[in-house]
Amino acid sequence: MAPKYKLTYFPVKALGEPIRFLLSYGGMEFEDYRFEVERWPELKPKMPFGQTPVLEVDGKMINQSTAISRYLAKQVGLAGSDDWEALQIDAIVDTITDFRLKIGNYHYDDDPASKKKKYEPLVKEIIPYYMPKFEEVVKNNNGYFVNGKLTWADLYFVAVLDYLNAMVGKDLLENCPGLQALKEKVLAIPSIKAWVEKRPQSEF
Known part of the structure; x- marks a missing residue:
């Protein structure tokens, strides 16, 4: 069964877009949850290390956009052959x-x-x-x-x-x-x- 992905980020491309590109490249369905800036004080305490973007994989939350991108790149075969x-x-x-x-x-x-x-x-x-x-x-x-x-x-x-x-x-x-x-x-x-x-x- 394919993992369930949810990306939580502001309503912009910025640091969330590499993640969206990689998920899309791999044909992986994901929930693209974009929250308004006004909601950040409410959401921040719920995010790992108070950061976003955050990717949820089957309900498990992880932060750091570059680390997330590297992980997804491995899933889709773009992380290097050696x-x-x-x-x-x-x-x-x-x-x-x-x-x-x-x-x-x-x-x-x-x-x-x-x-x-x-x-x-x-x-x-x-x-x-x-x-x-x-x-x-x-x-x-x-x-x-x-x-x-x-x-x-x-x-x-x-x-x-x-x-x-x-x-x-x-x-x-x-x-x-x-x-x-x-x-x-x-x-x-x-x-x-x-x-x-x-x-x-x-x-x-």
């Missing part, structure tokens, strides 16, 4: 996370003066450092992040892209044809395409 390949995938995903956190350090700064100071280093140093490197990795791996084939690193990157773009306020794939082609390949996967067409609309 330990070295799995390590390469993990390294890319962790680097994407490093990049996201640097962007988030700017985006979530509530002090207008401090945020303004962070903008120029973000667009003139951080983004120009990371994006060409991601582009180069994909170019050197036949259009994918690892070993010239689809892995969960590819799904993860495309799934969080709208979130990254929204935080920065621009399209990060400008001048990155390899990454743009990767995005198009992932979004053309029939199960991913079907998910994107039916998912609730949100900016990020």
Whole structure:
């Protein structure tokens, strides 16, 4: 009997979307429970470590979006064919996370003066450092992040892209044809395409 999955998250893509992509890729039915931000104080004490997204598997709750994604990737055959390949995938995903956190350090700064100071280093140093490197990795791996084939690193990157773009306020794939082609390949996967067409609309 197939496991029963329930994802609990805010009504956005953001860190929940890699999980949704992987569940959809594997053809696994899941309850996509999206709660309004106003309900978070009520729900937070019920979540492991007070965090979300949370995945329930047959009623057992687990937090940490990257760990959840890695677990699901193993279920659907996208986690690497050996330990070295799995390590390469993990390294890319962790680097994407490093990049996201640097962007988030700017985006979530509530002090207008401090945020303004962070903008120029973000667009003139951080983004120009990371994006060409991601582009180069994909170019050197036949259009994918690892070993010239689809892995969960590819799904993860495309799934969080709208979130990254929204935080920065621009399209990060400008001048990155390899990454743009990767995005198009992932979004053309029939199960991913079907998910994107039916998912609730949100900016990020």
